Amino acid sequence: xxxxxxxxxxxxxxxxxxxxxxxxxxxxxxxxxxxxxxxxxxxxxxxxxxxxxxxxxxxxxxxxxxxxxxxxxxxxxxxxxxxxxxxxxxxxxxxxxxxxxxxxxxxxxxxxxxxxxxxxxxxxxxxxxxxxxxxxxxxxxxxxxxxxxxxxxxxxxxxxxxxxxxxxxxxxxxxxxxxxxxxxxxxxxxxxxxxxxxxxxxxxxxxxxxxxxxxxxxxxxxxxxxxxxxxxxxxxxxxxxxxxxxxxxxxxxxxxxxxxxxxxxxxxxxxxxxxxxxxxxxxxxxxxxxxxxxxxxxxxxxxxxxxxxxxxxxxxxxxxxxxxxxxxxx
Amino acid sequence: xxxxxxxxxxxxxxxxxxxxxxxxxxxxxxxxxxxxxxxxxxxxxxxxxxxxxxxxxxxxxxxxxxxxxxxxxxxxxxxxxxxxxxxxxxxxxxxxxxxxxxxxxxxxxxxxxxxxxxxxxxxxxxxxxxxxxxxxxxxxxxxxxxxxxxxxxxxxxxxxxxxxxxxxxxxxxxxxxxxxxxxxxxxxxxxxxxxxxxxxxxxxxxxxxxxxxxxxxxxxxxxxxxxxxxxxxxxxxxxxxxxxxxxxxxxxxxxxxxxxxxxxxxxxxxxxxxxxxxxxxxxxxxxxxxxxxxxxxxxxxxxxxxxxxxxxxx
Numbered sequence: 001x002x003x004x005x006x007x008x009x010x011x012x013x014x015x016x017x018x019x020x021x022x023x024x025x026x027x028x029x030x031x032x033x034x035x036x037x038x039x040x041x042x043x044x045x046x047x048x049x050x051x052x053x054x055x056x057x058x059x060x061x062x063x064x065x066x067x068x069x070x071x072x073x074x075x076x077x078x079x080x081x082x083x084x085x086x087x088x089x090x091x092x093x094x095x096x097x098x099x100x101x102x103x104x105x106x107x108x109x110x111x112x113x114x115x116x117x118x119x120x121x122x123x124x125x126x127x128x129x130x131x132x133x134x135x136x137x138x139x140x141x142x143x144x145x146x147x148x149x150x151x152x153x154x155x156x157x158x159x160x161x162x163x164x165x166x167x168x169x170x171x172x173x174x175x176x177x178x179x180x181x182x183x184x185x186x187x188x189x190x191x192x193x194x195x196x197x198x199x200x201x202x203x204x205x206x207x208x209x210x211x212x213x214x215x216x217x218x219x220x221x222x223x224x225x226x227x228x229x230x231x232x233x234x235x236x237x238x239x240x241x242x243x244x245x246x247x248x249x250x251x252x253x254x255x256x257x258x259x260x261x262x263x264x265x266x267x268x269x270x271x272x273x274x275x276x277x278x279x280x281x282x283x284x285x286x287x288x289x290x291x292x293x294x295x296x297x298x299x300x301x302x303x304x305x306x307x308x309x310x311x312x313x314x315x316x317x318x319x320x321x322x323x324x325x326x327x328x329x330x
Numbered sequence: 331x332x333x334x335x336x337x338x339x340x341x342x343x344x345x346x347x348x349x350x351x352x353x354x355x356x357x358x359x360x361x362x363x364x365x366x367x368x369x370x371x372x373x374x375x376x377x378x379x380x381x382x383x384x385x386x387x388x389x390x391x392x393x394x395x396x397x398x399x400x401x402x403x404x405x406x407x408x409x410x411x412x413x414x415x416x417x418x419x420x421x422x423x424x425x426x427x428x429x430x431x432x433x434x435x436x437x438x439x440x441x442x443x444x445x446x447x448x449x450x451x452x453x454x455x456x457x458x459x460x461x462x463x464x465x466x467x468x469x470x471x472x473x474x475x476x477x478x479x480x481x482x483x484x485x486x487x488x489x490x491x492x493x494x495x496x497x498x499x500x501x502x503x504x505x506x507x508x509x510x511x512x513x514x515x516x517x518x519x520x521x522x523x524x525x526x527x528x529x530x531x532x533x534x535x536x537x538x539x540x541x542x543x544x545x546x547x548x549x550x551x552x553x554x555x556x557x558x559x560x561x562x563x564x565x566x567x568x569x570x571x572x573x574x575x576x577x578x579x580x581x582x583x584x585x586x587x588x589x590x591x592x593x594x595x596x597x598x599x600x601x602x603x604x605x606x607x608x609x610x611x612x613x614x615x616x617x618x619x620x621x622x623x624x625x626x627x628x629x630x631x632x633x634x635x636x637x638x639x640x641x642x643x644x
Contacts, residue, residue, distance in 0.1 A: 222428075223425040224429055224432070226423070226429075227429035228431075231420065231489075232411070232414075232415030232416045232417075233443050233446045244433060318433075319433060320433055321432060
């Protein structure tokens with residue numbers, strides 16, 4: 001068991017290293033010059049002042065150093081918890097910018113991921129046993145899961161926000177109020193949260209329901225179910241066993257989905273102008289904000305790795321077969 | 331009479347029509363009898379075995395009755411059958427190696443299975459029965475993947491007979507085993523009967539030489555019907571049905587050099603059960619066939635405990 005987790009941790013460590021390196025490389029190899037765009041934003045006519053500012057900024061961000069030194073400095077700073085200073089929101093530290101956006105993204109993603117997983121699995125297992133439900137729910141499930149996140153988001157925003165006018169379509173809370181600890185604010189937060197949540201939830205729900213329905217049908221045909229049936233075991237026991245075994249691939253699927261979902265949340269946040277990480281990514285790209293982009297990606301990488309690790313551990317708990325394999329090549 | 335099967339007909343639904351896997355099968359199994367049920371693949375022997383426990387989705391009960399210990403078994407009504415399964419009639423399935431839930435410890439699975447049938451698990455009795463088939467009690471704390479194929483099979487043997495069924499159907503239990511394990515498993519099956527854990531047994535097999543060692547009687551099936559049923563040594567030494575004779579003569583004998591005597595097969599193939607011919611189904615391959623074989627021969631008793639479906643034998 002310790003060997004198994006030792007190997008897993010090593011793999012996660014390597015993944016982290018590679019991901020962070022790529023993460024550092026990408027913005028630097030993007031076309032465009034962030035210092036140039038900052039100067040342009042400053043809108044100064046005097047060439048001497050412009051030159052002075054360029055030197056100042058280049059020095060400040062360390063762009064004058066050779067690449068390998070920038071890379072080494074980046075790791076050194078990372079271990080001090082220093083993600084650099086945002087170019088877009090200069091001079092706010094990147095860590096602060098991210099810390100402000102993270103609650104919104106997590107508040108949107110975590111419930112959407114977990115609730116859709118739980119509800120989709122329950123519903124899929126339920127639908128598998130009823131022919132009429134299977135025949136009606138399955139096409140709807142396929143439709144939902146094939147829907148691009150942003151398209152559903154736009155549909156919801158248009159239908160419920162613009163046409164029906166019952167829910168707000170932009171922001172995380174009403175522009176008329178300031179964040180504070182009050183029922184007013186909480187209500188506004190919830191109102192603005194509903195549509196982005198629904199668009200993420202529905203798409204994922206369809207996928208989980210279909211996956212679970214197929215797995216349950218497969219499990220109910222398995223030999224151990226046939227054996228239990230020939231011994232007259234109750235339907236309840238058989239359903240319990242089938243559900244328990246069918247959920248295993250869904251757990252793996254959840255781990256795989258996490259990375260994709262962050263991307264899904266990105267466009268959803270953009271559609272609803274929701275001030276989470278996705279929104280920040282867009283701003284960071286548009287403003288050539290290396291440090292912010294790096295910081296956000298780092299956060300996402302760490303998040304996906306942690307989630308995968310948690311699921312690895314959970315898998316060991318729920319599937320005895322992984323435990324047996326641990327002594328050997330696993 | 332423990333088991334009485336009368337004119338049982340079970341068909342398989344297929345896209346090309348009904349396959350008459352069991353087409354009028356009549357026989358009895360006495361209390362304490364171990365009946366070997368032999369035949370080539372596709373003869374309907376496994377269908378007969380499973381029909382007595384649980385028809386699967388593709389199988390359809392077309393006619394005939396089954397009576398166990400004087401009570402009719404509702405073989406066509408799966409829900410009504412539940413009452414009899416496990417308690418009155420139980421099965422060691424062909425797929426014993428994969429019959430246990432892979433994600434449950436065996437002891438827990440057995441406890442949950444018994445609880446779902448309203449029975450209380452008796453740990454001491456369970457361990458005693460495991461010892462009977464040579465398994466240590468700690469298999470109860472293990473997952474199926476931690477056992478060898480032979481061990482899983484023996485676990486299934488113990489589980490299936492836990493409620494002392496009146497009739498046990500052992501479906502090809504030795505097919506996947508090596509020769510020495512086959513012998514051991516056959517001995518254990520015999521032990522189940524001798525210990526009184528099961529009253530009578532139907533042992534479905536294609537291996538006549540193995541079933542001969544433990545069975546009291548042997549029934550031979552051909553193309554969905556019974557060809558012959560007789561005491562085991564009569565089937566082997568003095569078969570009356572031409573099919574049984576050819577089947578027995580195609581078995582190798584210990585001590586006979588095969589260079590001196592060529593083993594004979596039976597020329598031809600069994601008829602399709604999708605649209606079987608009228609009359610005796612063996613007549614196209616039968617060396618003794620004559621005009622009357624176009625008429626279906628009755629499964630008639632030619633000697634006490636010896637029934638044959640052949641005009642020549644009557």
